[in-house]
Amino acid sequence: MAEFVYVNGEFIPKEQATISLFDHGYLYGDGLFEGVRVYDGKVFELLPHVERLLSGARALGFPLGDLDETKAFEAIVATCRKNDHRDGYIRVNLTRGTGLGLDPKHIEPKVNFVIATRQLALYPPELYEKGLDMITCSTRVPSPDAIDARIKCTGKYINNILAKMEANRVGAGEGIMLNQQGHVAEATGDNVFILNSDGVFVTPHPSAGCLKGITRGVAIKLLREQFGCVVVEENMTLLDIYSAKECFLTGTAAEIIPAVSLDERLIGDGKPGPNTAKLIEAFRAYTKSTGTPISS
């Protein structure tokens, strides 16, 4: 079956889909993106993804015209329907528009909005049983007075790519990024949680420099509502991870994955913890019980 890409309101065959060389996202990283999952014909947590995208666009002053949450939501569902994309990944890109030169006054005041469906390159299934080994990266997250981490903008991802290269260099599954104060912000492409020795789940607040991840939100909700756990958003340091009972990462692509060591210190007993295993099971059940159907 032919695969189509949604480009500014039109479905273009994948091989012919193009964007200008003068797209501001391409030239300057002046864009936003979302990675969304489809499970069994239903788009997972689509509204929060669309809201994060559009709120980022408003914060960056993109010329949205009549593009709003409803239109973006419908375009994403329509793209999945067109490609009969029932399982996998959706990449949504929104850039400021087209034109050379930094000054937004000199570019055509019309965003570029692209939606593509893809299969996913996931962590191998055995890593969900064994857990990830992590390192601390020397690359820090940008300070919020430069760019607020809640804005999922393409430009800032150069940091995450450099941090991921550090993890790759030593064969680690993920890398922990700190902020300027030395507090844990997030992993290079995922949010981080620990279960501490008081039995409290802790994850950094977005003001520490992490993305307000959609999967993070689902994990908090399941922990609180399904398991009655205490979850707090507060600063943590490397010591909190080294001395945690359990640790896991959350993200659209990775879902929920245990982390079992950091900088060669075992977390807990160095095996995925029982609470993490229960949460993974609950998350998998939740992905099946919710979502926006792609068929009308």
Ligand code: PMP
């Ligand atoms: N942090 C970063 C830096 C990310 O890129 C992502 C998404 N891949 C996440 C956290 C997780 O966010 P979400 O659960 O919304 O995918």
